[in-house]
Amino acid sequence: MLKNLNLLKTHGYINGQWVGDNVKSRFDVTNAYTNEVISTLPDMGKKETDEAILAANAAWPEWRSRTAKERAAILKKWFDLIMSNQEDLAMLMTAEQGKPLAEARGEVGYGASFIEWFAEEGKRTYGDVIPTPANDRRILVIKQPIGVVASITPWNFPIAMITRKCAPALAAGCPVVIKPAAETPLSALAIAELADQAGIPKGIINVIVGTNSSEIGLALTDSKIVRKLSFTGSTAVGKILTRNCADTMKKVSMELGGNAPFIVFDDADIDAAVAGAMISKFRNTGQTCVCTNRFLVQEGIYEEFVKRLADAVKTLNVGNGMDEGVNQGPLISLKALDKVKDHLSDAVDRGAVIVAGGKPHQNGGTMFEPTVVSNVDSSMKIASEETFGPLAPIFKFSTEQEAIDMANDTEFGLASYFFTNDINRIWRVSEALEYGMVGVNEGVISNEVAPFGGIKESGLGREGSHYGIDDFLELKYICMGGLK
Numbered sequence: 501m502l503k504n505l506n507l508l509k510t511h512g513y514i515n516g517q518w519v520g521d522n523v524k525s526r527f528d529v530t531n532a533y534t535n536e537v538i539s540t541l542p543d544m545g546k547k548e549t550d551e552a553i554l555a556a557n558a559a560w561p562e563w564r565s566r567t568a569k570e571r572a573a574i575l576k577k578w579f580d581l582i583m584s585n586q587e588d589l590a591m592l593m594t595a596e597q598g599k600p601l602a603e604a605r606g607e608v609g610y611g612a613s614f615i616e617w618f619a620e621e622g623k624r625t626y627g628d629v630i631p632t633p634a635n636d637r638r639i640l641v642i643k644q645p646i647g648v649v650a651s652i653t654p655w656n657f658p659i660a661m662i663t664r665k666c667a668p669a670l671a672a673g674c675p676v677v678i679k680p681a682a683e684t685p686l687s688a689l690a691i692a693e694l695a696d697q698a699g700i701p702k703g704i705i706n707v708i709v710g711t712n713s714s715e716i717g718l719a720l721t722d723s724k725i726v727r728k729l730s731f732t733g734s735t736a737v738g739k740i741l742t743r744n745c746a747d748t749m750k751k752v753s754m755e756l757g758g759n760a761p762f763i764v765f766d767d768a769d770i771d772a773a774v775a776g777a778m779i780s781k782f783r784n785t786g787q788t789c790v791c792t793n794r795f796l797v798q799e800g801i802y803e804e805f806v807k808r809l810a811d812a813v814k815t816l817n818v819g820n821g822m823d824e825g826v827n828q829g830p831l832i833s834l835k836a837l838d839k840v841k842d843h844l845s846d847a848v849d850r851g852a853v854i855v856a857g858g859k860p861h862q863n864g865g866t867m868f869e870p871t872v873v874s875n876v877d878s879s880m881k882i883a884s885e886e887t888f889g890p891l892a893p894i895f896k897f898s899t900e901q902e903a904i905d906m907a908n909d910t911e912f913g914l915a916s917y918f919f920t921n922d923i924n925r926i927w928r929v930s931e932a933l934e935y936g937m938v939g940v941n942e943g944v945i946s947n948e949v950a951p952f953g954g955i956k957e958s959g960l961g962r963e964g965s966h967y968g969i970d971d972f973l974e975l976k977y978i979c980m981g982g983l984k
């Protein structure tokens with residue numbers, strides 16, 4: 501039960517108002533574990549999205565005219581309010597998304613950290629004075645907010661994927677129109693309520709809730725007013741949205757799928773590697789875009805690693821994320837469950853051996869036993885497709901070069917991990933991996949100070965860090981001529 505019932509919303513949020521009573525249909529948001537209806541929301545579409553875009557554009561001039569320091573003070577209040585409501589926000593998130601409460605608390609803190617960070621970074625969007633090529637001219641570069649930002653976000657991190665986009669946008673002086681995933685809109689609406697309480701002006705944050713994502717998506721991408729789209733989600737949808745942004749030449753940021761390798765070399769600290777493997781693979785029940793998809797283990801340590809990982813996996817506790825001691829929640833949908841089943845049966849048909857788990861969990865619903873399979877090879881779907889569930893396939897390799905080649909043999913390039921104690925190898929492999937992010941002897945690498953993002957078909961742009969605000973700023977070159 502929430503302490504602050506005002507955080508549980510039944511409307512969308514446009515121009516500082518809780519709206520949607522006149523929207524003709526509504527949709528249910530359900531508890532990921534019990535399936536009970538938590539709230540019912542207006543099923544918004546193009547009309548409401550267009551209204552939100554106009555409201556954002558109208559609010560923009562006043563917001564951009566404030567100093568970064570003034571904006572930072574308001575963002576800091578938003579951060580404080582999120583942290584003081586951490587427990588309620590975590591419960592809401594666990595209810596609609598399913599992740600264990602401890603992880604949800606962690607996400608609230610992680611999500612809030614972007615607001616604190618970018619409140620500060622907004623003050624440091626320095627320009628340049630460039631040495632002139634002619635004495636009668638001076639050459640300056642300033643950075644200005646890009647304009648109305650659209651942000652389309654997934655269900656796996658219902659708060660952090662929003663704040664990672666909106667905090668830099670707001671700090672830079674841009675208004676935002678957010679479209680959260682239909683599975684997890686309540687977390688988005690709850691933080692919008694806190695933004696309102698923090699004094700973020702009306703129209704600067706808008707939240708469109710609805711199940712017709714392509715209709716809302718098209719309203720955002722077709723709009724001439726929206727100047728930037730920041731998306732986190734699947735590569736397939738990211739490609740559609742990027743294409744749809746071409747006609748208005750919007751700037752895009754795309755945080756898309758991955759196929760993360762986790763390499764364990766013979767010389768690794770095996771305790772650290774198993775601990776890193778557990779958190780990297782099973783966090784959020786395997787449903788993060790940086791979750792390990794493929795374990796690549798050197799032959800000398802292979803048998804031991806398989807056994808140690810299987811033993812650790814058998815201790816995981818699957819159930820209702822609200823319950824004490826549960827560290828694996830349900831999958832987000834039956835479709836997600838089917839994908840895990842399909843990847844597993846395809847692997848088994850091709851010779852993989854199940855060493856832990858291997859079937860739907862006795863609790864039913866969308867739960868699957870945390871699973872480890874060995875004897876896997878590159879012909880299997882798990883080698884090339886993102887499973888997004890609690891299935892850990894362990895591949896074997898002999899040489900360092902073979903591991904690098906296997907790791908890079910994918911169209912994706914988001915996160916990668918490897919464990920070794922050889923300093924020379926650390927540099928060689930870090931530089932050879934074709935990924936936006938590399939964890940060395942680390943299984944979790946996301947934080948607000950580091951640039952998160954992928955290369956190849958994993959996306960465009962970086963979020964977090966001092967780089968993360970650039971995507972919401974335009975450069976303007978000013979040439980002052982005729983100087984005597």
Ligand code: ADP
Nearest residue numbers: 652653654680681682713714717732733734737
């Ligand atoms: P996931 O597999 O994580 O659900 P999606 O890419 O399907 O990934 O969803 C991520 C976000 O994109 C969600 O908010 C979803 O509603 C939205 N989305 C899905 N399809 C479209 C689309 N055609 N246009 C705009 N947004 C979409």
